[in-house]
Amino acid sequence: MITAKNNNSTNSMSPKDGPQIIAVTSGKGGVGKTNFSVNTALLLSKLNQKVLIIDADIHLGNVDVMFGISPDFTLVDVLKGSKSLKEIIKKTPYGVDFLPATSGVMDIIEGEDNIVMSIAQAFNEFQHEYDIILIDTGAGVSVSTLSFVLGTDKIIVVVTPDPSSISDAYAMIKIINQYQDNAQIMMVANRVRNEETGESLFYKMNLIVNKFLNTSLIFGGSIMDDTQVLASVHAQQPVVIRYPRAKAVINMQLICRRILKLPVRKPLPKEGNYFDKVRERLNNLDLGGKSA
Numbered sequence: 379m380i381t382a383k384n385n386n387s388t389n390s391m392s393p394k395d396g397p398q399i400i401a402v403t404s405g406k407g408g409v410g411k412t413n414f415s416v417n418t419a420l421l422l423s424k425l426n427q428k429v430l431i432i433d434a435d436i437h438l439g440n441v442d443v444m445f446g447i448s449p450d451f452t453l454v455d456v457l458k459g460s461k462s463l464k465e466i467i468k469k470t471p472y473g474v475d476f477l478p479a480t481s482g483v484m485d486i487i488e489g490e491d492n493i494v495m496s497i498a499q500a501f502n503e504f505q506h507e508y509d510i511i512l513i514d515t516g517a518g519v520s521v522s523t524l525s526f527v528l529g530t531d532k533i534i535v536v537v538t539p540d541p542s543s544i545s546d547a548y549a550m551i552k553i554i555n556q557y558q559d560n561a562q563i564m565m566v567a568n569r570v571r572n573e574e575t576g577e578s579l580f581y582k583m584n585l586i587v588n589k590f591l592n593t594s595l596i597f598g599g600s601i602m603d604d605t606q607v608l609a610s611v612h613a614q615q616p617v618v619i620r621y622p623r624a625k626a627v628i629n630m631q632l633i634c635r636r637i638l639k640l641p642v643r644k645p646l647p648k649e650g651n652y653f654d655k656v657r658e659r660l661n662n663l664d665l666g667g668k669s670a
């Protein structure tokens with residue numbers, strides 16, 4: 379059975395307390411987790427955070443493709459004690475470090491029960507200083523995904539407007555809540571037409587979660603459906619690098635500020651009406667029901 383460690387809320391701005399461990403997950407596959415993880419890692423690093431990204435999608439992991447690097451060793455070697463973190467962590471050309479998991483990690487999961495605890499311990503032992511460890515997980519409710527999700531400081535659930543993505547995300551949130559009722563779950567609406575669609579997706583999901591699971595989600599933000607994302611994936615380059623002014627990049631910048639709990643300020647249109655002002659105030663609020 380999977381068990382969760384007590385979720386000690388860490389301060390993302392203080393590396394001395396140990397890195398903040400964030401898992402990126404979803405109910406349905408193909409909703410944009412890897413794209414979000416890689417680009418968010420890069421944007422967080424631009425906000426002066428030392429970031430390590432772990433590719434924990436042990437079946438279809440492709441963070442390495444996005445970075446254009448092929449690692450020789452994996453997290454398994456660290457958890458078995460045969461390699462040190464320093465020996466296996468790959469530096470990417472973008473200032474973010476990268477560590478792959480691979481399928482062999484499942485043997486360790488069986489023995490250790492909770493992989494996140496092992497990761498946290500490994501990082502303590504080696505005293506490697508990261509501000510944030512971002513884990514790109516596989517989709518869906520499975521032992522391997524949950525092993526990387528439970529026990530993290532924050533769980534980001536990526537949802538698209540597709541009905542099956544919404545229902546599968548709810549199923550995922552339900553399971554997370556069952557194992558870890560104090561989990562900080564942030565929802566990110568991806569591939570939306572406009573911000574209103576993303577916000578209404580969040581409010582609907584949060585309402586159901588409030589009603590049936592008696593908990594609240596944190597609003598991460600909305601990412602537009604953006605053809606420049608697709609073009610970057612085809613070019614095997616993160617969109618943040620290829621098209622730094624893309625709409626999706628601006629959206630992810632806002633989400634990063636929310637992750638770091640920095641003030642979020644969106645410019646008002648010149649003739650901003652009353653509703654624009656209300657929206658701006660909403661954007662500056664922490665919408666999480668729990669202390670984020």
Ligand SMILES: Nc1ncnc2c1ncn2[C@@H]1O[C@H](COP(=O)(O)OP(=O)(O)OP(=O)(O)O)[C@@H](O)[C@H]1O
Pocket residue numbers: 404406407408409410411412413414435438515516517568569601602603604605607608611626
């Ligand atoms: N905001 C977006 N706009 C347009 N296309 C997007 C956006 N986000 C993701 N995509 C596209 O969706 C596809 C799937 O993205 P990605 O591989 O990141 O999903 P995933 O959730 O990691 O999938 P898996 O569950 O297989 O790991 C990619 O081709 C990507 O280009």
Ligand SMILES: [Mg+2]
Pocket residue numbers: 411412413435438439440515
């Ligand atoms: Mg992926």
